[in-house]
Amino acid sequence: MGPNVLGGISDDAALNHGTFLHITHEEGLISNTSVHAGTRGPIIRHSDRDSDKRCSFAVITARDIERHGIDWIISNIKARMGDSRVYISVDIDVLDPAFAPGTGTAEPGGWSTRELLTISDGMRGLSVVGADVVEVSPVYDNTGETTVLAAAQVGLSLVRLIVAKPVSD
Numbered sequence: 001m002g003p004n005v006l007g008g009i010s011d012d013a014a015l016n017h018g019t020f021l022h023i024t025h026e027e028g029l030i031s032n033t034s035v036h037a038g039t040r041g042p043i044i045r046h047s048d049r050d051s052d053k054r055c056s057f058a059v060i061t062a063r064d065i066e067r068h069g070i071d072w073i074i075s076n077i078k079a080r081m082g083d084s085r086v087y088i089s090v091d092i093d094v095l096d097p098a099f100a101p102g103t104g105t106a107e108p109g110g111w112s113t114r115e116l117l118t119i120s121d122g123m124r125g126l127s128v129v130g131a132d133v134v135e136v137s138p139v140y141d142n143t144g145e146t147t148v149l150a151a152a153q154v155g156l157s158l159v160r161l162i163v164a165k166p167v168s169d
Contacts, residue, residue, distance in 0.1 A: 025055040032056045033084050035077050037119070038094035041107040062094070062110050070115060074122035081126050085167060088123065088131040088158055090116070092151050100150050102141025113150045120157040127167045131158035 024030045036052065040062040052059055058080050060073055093103040096110035111119075133151045141147045 021057070022051055022055055025057075031084055033081050033086075034058070035060060035080050037073065037077060038062045038111055038116070040109045065111060065115060070118050070122070073119055077119075077123065078126060083127065085129045086123075086126045087129060088120075088161070090120070090131070090133045090154050090158070091135045092133060092147060092154070093135050095147075095150060100136075100147040102137050102139070102145075102147030103135045104137050104140065105135065106140075113153065116150075117153060117157055120154060120161070123161055124164055126161065127165060128158070128161040129167050131155075131162065133158070 021030075021034065025034070034055070035058045037060040039059055049059070058076070060076060064073060091103075092100050093105045093107060094110055095113060095116060097103075097106040097108060099110070099113045100106075133155050136147055136151045138145070138148060
């Protein structure tokens with residue numbers, strides 16, 4: 001799969017920090033239970049959404065929290081995951097820059113730290129086999145280290161999910 005399939009305004013822009021998800025899908029390395037939650041920001045081309053649809057990724061936007069509520073988001077993610085083994089990757093820029101300024105791709109309109117932690121804690125019962133928190137850039141953080149503190153709390157929430165339901169072969 002070449003970069004032009006994924007879209008972008010140039011060959012360089014066609015490859016981004018989400019490209020690996022599409023490639024792993026194309027190579028059959030992930031199942032059709034993937035969810036992109038908290039998405040927002042400018043879409044340069046409709047190919048971004050088209051690619052998500054082609055890969056059968058479910059999309060929950062940041063604004064869905066106002067439209068449907070946190071419980072709806074939690075239940076939709078859990079229903080999509082079912083009994084499958086789950087890897088959770090949290091891009092810290094899912095949070096609004098007011099809560100996480102220390103990221104390289106800050107976009108207004110994101111979730112609050114409390115909302116994200118509630119959603120993360122709501123994943124209890126899933127078979128979480130691993131997790132990460134990415135896109136934390138301390139050089140862009142404020143003196144109160146807001147982003148680092150949020151990322152640490154999210155990380156702790158994810159570890160608790162892994163411990164709550166150990167997965168064995």
